[in-house]
Amino acid sequence: MTDFLLELRSEEIPARMQAGARAELEKLFRAQLSSAGLETGELTVWSTPRRLALIAKDLPEATAAVSEELKGPRSSAPPQALEGFLRKTGLRQDQLEDRDGVWFAVIDKPGRATAEVLAEAIPAIVRGFAWPKSMRWGKESASSESLRWVRPLSGIVAIFGDELVPCEIGGIASGFATRGHRFHCPGEITIGSAADYAEKLRACHVIVDHEERQAIIRDGAAKAAADAGLSLVEDEGLVIENAGLTEWPVPLLGRFDEAFLEVPPEVIQLTARVNQKYFVVNGADGKLANGFVCTANIDAKDGGAEIVAGNRKVLAARLSDARFFWEQDQKKTLAQHAEKLANITFHEKLGTVADKVERVAKLARWLVEQNIVAPAKAGAAGGLRSDEGEASLAAPAFAGATAELADQAELAARLAKADLVTEMVGEFPELQGLMGGYYARAEGLPDAVADAIRDHYKPVGQGDDVPTAPVTVAVALADKLDTLGAFWAIDEKPTGSKDPFALRRAAISVQALILTNELRLGLISVLDKVTRAGGVAMKNALDAVVVRKMQAVAADGISSTAATGLVGVGLKKFGNYSEQFDARAHDLLDFFADRLKVQQREAGVRHDLIDAVFALGGEDDLVRLLARVKALQAFMAAEDGTNLLAGYKRAANILKQADISVAPAKAGAAGDRAPNTTAPAFAGATDVDRALLAALDTAEPAASAAVVDERFTDAMAALASLRAPIDAFFDGVMVNDPDEAVRAYRLGLLSRFTGAVHGVADFSKIEG
Incomplete structure (x- = not known):
């Protein structure tokens, strides 16, 4: 068994492409050898800015002879x-x-020599390599058939054991020679085999193992900071990127002017990270300090003093720009910045960002005024709602707090998008929201308003912090609900894997806000409100298109026939407008149900139980729904739940065969085509029949009352009391009795049984 080394050397490979390139090289190598009948075992794939390397351990000397039958x-x-x-x-x-x-x-x-297989595989790998971006070079680049690579390919090392694997591609022939560090060891290095490859390169200031370089940067940057009494702000992405930019990494600590610390720390960190690939550091107080760690690619004789000095100058220029943006943006209030939002299109069918802001502001205020998002009473343990019932909500002090919260929520919503037109966010879009919060605080706006502006995009995804401050919750919820309602109104829903407007993420964020803060709202009424608002926005945008078309007609003197055609183009672009959005609201609720199942899957909540509660209809309070589902899941995990489900399914099948609807029955009703089972006596009733009837008389109202009071565990306990009577019923009587009256009575009992169960959940949706 023999080892094989392949090195593909080129000009600098972008750091962001190296991980993908390693995976691609391994995939192509395995595929080529597998097609030739060679199984590959352990593979090691490395990358540096100037090379991709692969070592395959223990390859056989030749492929096995095979016999093929056709x-x-x-x-x-x-x-x-x-x-x-x-x-x-x-x-x-x-x-x-x-x-x-x-x-x-x-x-x-017959078998083939492995070296021969490798000689054919290498050109195929190089030509079949999928780079995100690639280029052609030299005179041959005039032809579309010429070799393409991420950067000009300059050398190939291919050694099987200690023998060269001869191959050639694009005029580049394989050999034993590679090159070391561009500055420390620019000459050629002769590689003898896979065994001495890494150490020969190390001797020439090239650490070929990317993970080793990452460890050097991670540990070295932390040590450089600690030696100066500072702590490194960890950034694993930056570690990986710097490892992809260097072959001999040397972390160095530098300082910048303390005056720049007046700029928000996130701006300094982003400037250092994005523009210069530097780490930032914190002082002993845990706040950002005027230090940075850069990663040199050489072992400088002066210890890196000149490198640090040069990097300090470059960073100072970048920070000067950031400070200029910071100062310029503050020359206007957020309200003045917000005026420019009227010039930014949110969506061609929904108008401008200013139009969206107006909708969000009204919705945020409404959420507060409806006590969906309400202030906690002074001294309360926490949360967004009073714990003393509706009477406390009407108290004068609490009413005043609600009015103040409504004002703050509306103000924050009107200013939340203003930073989109600032210089700083124009330079760093990642800072939207965050900069608005800083500008609001610098302007002297209330902290609650500034925090809401800063955090109204949260939660951005799974695992992100969920806001709990009332003003922030109101604005964040209104912003996401408006987005969902508006795009549902114009029928721009996610399809398959396509979700260009991130509506799935918005729905999950809405659910996280509702469940984390235990907001009690009926989603249907809210979704109806936002889809109707979206419909009005579409109508207004359409009216604006028509007005612009007609103005163009008047200005150009176009005939009325041509004008009608132009307006028709605008109408067709928007589709048919309708003011009936109720169906869209219910469709959006179904979308929420699907997202809830995705969101709760990681928490171990069964999707079929969510379906079982949603299927009852009218359950659009997510807090209540999830409490109901969790109680149902606990019930189904117990023996009583499992047996009751089996009894329900048996009853449902019998009713189905008798053409009787399996649906919730009103108290005292026997169900379709059945007599009143609450009659005090029935001539054909047995003790088993009467026992089930008595159990239903007790369990049905108890379960219904518990559901109304949101005591879902008690509701399940009431259902559990039906387990023994229904089991005894099936064991002790024949439902389809020859006597029509007896049969009808017993079918009525089963109908009432399924109706009682349906009062808690639709058991037909439960798996098992």
């Missing part, structure tokens, strides 16, 4: 069919085997 035409087939088969196999007729009137060809393929 089925041909029948021996009675026309001669032309046989001739074609012979051409395909390259055999003569006397070399074929006749098996039960069918020709078979057995082709023995």
Whole structure:
């Protein structure tokens, strides 16, 4: 068994492409050898800015001989069919085997030398490599058939054992020679085998193992900061990027002017990270300090003093720009910045960002005024709602707090998008929201308003912090609900894997806000409100298009016929407008149900139980729904739940065969085509019948009352009391009794049983 080394050397490979390139090289190598009948075992793939390297351990010296059997035409087939088969196999007729009137060809393929397989595989790998971006170079680049690579390919090392694997691609022939560090060891290095590859490069200031370089940067940057009494702000993405930019990494600590610390720390960190690939550091107080760690690619004789000085100058220029943006943006209030939002299109069918802001502001205020998002009472344990019931909500002090919260929520919503037109966010879009919060605080706006502006995009995804401050919750919820309602109104819903407006993420964020803060709202009424607002926005945008078209007609003197055609184009672009959005609101609720199942899957909540509660209809309070689902899940995990489900399914099947609807029944009703089972006596009733009836008389109202009071565990306990009577019923009587009256009575009992169960959840949706 022999080791194989492949190195593909080129000009600098972008750091962001190196991880993908390593995976691609391994995939292509395995595929090429597998197609030749060679199984690959342990593979090691490394990358530096100037090379991709692969070492394959313990490859056999040759492939095994194989015998391939091909089925041909029948021996009675026309001669032309046989001739074609012979051409395909390259055999003569006397070399074929006749098996039960069918020709078979057995082709023995001898083994091939592994070196020969590798010589063919390397060019195929290079030409088949999928880079996100690639280029052609040299005179040959005039042809579209010329070699493409991420950067000009300059060398190939291919050694099997200690023998060269000869191959050539794009005029570049394989050899034993590679090159070391561009500055420390620019000459050629002769590689003897895979065994000495990494150490020979190390001796020439190239650490070929990317993970080793990452560890050097991670540990070295932390040590450089600690030696100066500072702590490194960890950034694993920056570690990986710096490792992809260097072959001999040397972390160095530098300082910048303390005056720049007046700029928000996130701006300094982003400037250092994005523009210069520097780490930032914190002082002993945990706040951002005037230090940075850069990663040099050489071992400088002066210890890196000149490198640090040069990097300090470059960073100072970048920070000067950031400070200029910071100062310029503060020359206007957020309200003045917000005026420019009228010039930014949110969506062609929904108008401008200013239009969206107006909708969000009204919705945020409404959420507060409806006590959906309400202030906690002074001294309360926490949360967004009072814990003393509706009477406390009407108290004068609390009413005043609600009015103040409504004002703050509306103000924050009107200013939340203003930073989109600032210089700082124009330079760093990642800072939207965050900069608005800083500008609001610098302007002297209340902290609650500044915090809401800063955090109204949260939660951005799974695992992100969920706001709990009332003003922030109101604005964040209004912003996301408006987005969902508006895009549902114009029928721009996610399809398959496509979700260009991130509506799935918005729905999950809305649910996180509701569940984390235990907001009690009926989603249907809210979704109806936002879809209708979206419909009005679409109508207004359409009206604006028509007005612009007509103005163009008047200005250009176009005929009325042509004008009608132009307006028609605008109408077609928007589709048919309708003011009936109720169906869209219910469709959006179904979308929420799907997202809830996704969101709760990680928490271990069964999707079928969510369906079972949603299927009842009218349950659009997510807090109540999830409490109901969790109580149901606990019930179904117990023996009583499992047995009751089996009894329900048996009852439902019997009712289905009798053509009786399995649906919730009103108290005292027996169900379709059945007598009143609450009658005090029935001549054909047995003790088993009466026991089930008595259990239903007790359990049904108890479960209903518990559901109304949101005591869902008690509701499940009430259902559990039906388990023994229903089991005894099925064991002790024949439902389809020959006596029609008895049969109808017992079907009525089953109908009432399923109705009682349906009062808690639709058991037909439960799996098992």
